[in-house]
Amino acid sequence: MQAAAGLARRLLTSPAASGISGVLSLPCLGCAALGESGVLPHLNGLPPSPSAPHQGRSFSAASSSRVPGNLLWPCISSQRWNEKPVCYHMAATHFSTEASDIDQPTEAVEELYQKMLKSVEAETMPPNAWLWSMISSCSNKEDIKLLFQILQKLRIFRLSNLRINANFNDHLCMKVAEACARVGTLDYGLKVLWKHNVYGITPTIGSAHYLLKHAKEKNDTKLMGNIMQVLQRNSMPLQPGTADIVFSICYNADRWDLLSKYAIRFMKSGVKLHGIAFDIWMDFAAKVGDSQSIWNINSLRGKSVKRYSLATGFACVKGFLLERKPESAADMIKLLHKHSPDEKKQLVKDELQKLVAEWPVEVIKRQKKDDRKALEEALISDIPKMISSMSKSGLDISVNLDNLTPQLEAA
Structure with missing residues (x-):
């Protein structure tokens, strides 16, 4: 390598330097042609550079002296050193001055990318601070593209030069997921969850939860579905926290069908649900008027969560009302009141x-048209009976029933 650098310097300082473009252009063009044909190896997995007419720039006598020597010597035949000719190419990342701001990386990210790229080409590991700064500076899709490009190059450099097989640490991977969510490039965000990737990223359930929370903020059930699909394809184990987020997304989007679908998946995976997940699940079942689901979910809840919350307790109250059992509903309310601390009564x-x-208006409008009248009459009759039964058992809670009938008629 030293001999190669010396030869390049002698060429640049020789009297024939004015004609150096002819010396440089021919070998480089030959290498480019060979690279396009797949004969030459690619550096860091990058595709070969386009041929000379598309480069937009050629070496001249005036500019050749300003070209770094380490970019010149690989293009000169290396047969004298008994090596196979290899032509390395600069990264195929061009920053157009004609494109709109949206189609360009930001100046700060571009600068950091170029600094790290030059460091890797010089076979020196760039400082970690540069990568952290780049991640925090990403503000559009082009920035994220550059981030993933440099991650791939750093992964290759760590493996080939430093013999480091391990991926980047989990915290960095989480920050990459956050950057993707912040910018809104969720196609790249999903790559963070790939078990096998070229970026050195280790998929974690924490990164998945961050992306799911982003889907929750956007009320995006499609994104949630994509994330859950990627988790399944990459064999990532589901966690109770995953169910908390997924259930809340389904509830907010009013998708009982989706919640039921994912609930089955969580149950089959053996996930031990948190109390909040049961709160959402049972409340939604009561909201749609599915009494059978209320009891099935309550049975599952009893195996892991012993005490009733307000949400699960009142879901049972509604289940009793749906089944025309106002006295049982009153007993449930009395039980909840008894076991609640004074400050929560x-x-x-x-x-x-x-x-x-x-609730009556909500549940009635979700029933089939032919069933609404019967449920309306049942609730108009049974809710006052429930209140009366509470009073008889010693629990006197004043409730305004004046608007019960008009509201039901409006439904």
Whole structure:
């Protein structure tokens, strides 16, 4: 290599330097042609450079002296050193001055990318601070593209030069996922979850949760579905926290069908759900008027969560009302009130008032048209009976029933 560098310097300082373009252009063009035909190896897995007419720039006598020597010597025949001729190419990343701002990487990210690229080409590992700075500076899709390009190059450099087989640490991978979500390039964000990738990224459930939370913020069930599909394809184990986020997305999007689908998947995977997941699941079942699901979910809940929450308790109350059992509904409310701390007893009253004022209208409108009238008549009859049964058992909670009938008629 030293001999090669010396030869390049002698060529540049020789009297014939004015004609150096002829010496340089022919070997480089030959290498490019060979590279395009697949004969020559690619550097870091990059595709070969386009042929000379598309380069947009050629070496001249005036500019050749300014070209770094380490970019010249590989293009000169290396047969004298008994090596196979190899032509390395600069990264095929061009920053157009004619494109709109959206189609260009930001100046800060471009600068960091070029600094790290030059460091890798000089066979020196760039400082970690540069990569962290680049991740935090990403603000558009072109920035993210450059980030993934440099991650791939760093992965190759660590493996081939430093003999480091391990991926980047989990924290860095999480930050990459955050950057993708922040910019909105979720196609790249999903790559963070790939088990086998060329970027040195280790997929983690934490990264998946971050992307799922982004889907929740955007109320995007399609993105949620894509994330869950990638998790399944890459054999990533589901966690209770995953269910918390997925259930809440389905609830907010009013997709009982999706929640039921993913609930089955979580159950089959043996995930032990958190109490909040059961709250969402049972409340949604009561919201759509599915009493059978309420009892099935409550049976699962009882195996892992012993005490009722307000949400699961009142879901059972609604289940009893759907089955025309107002006395059982009253007993459930009494049980919730009894086991609630004094500072939370008011919450039981508030939840009962919501049941009377909001739930009947909600559940009736979700029924088939032919079934609505029967359910309306049942609730108009049974809700007052439930309140009366509570009073008889010693639990006197004042509830406004004045608007019950008009609201149901409006539904």
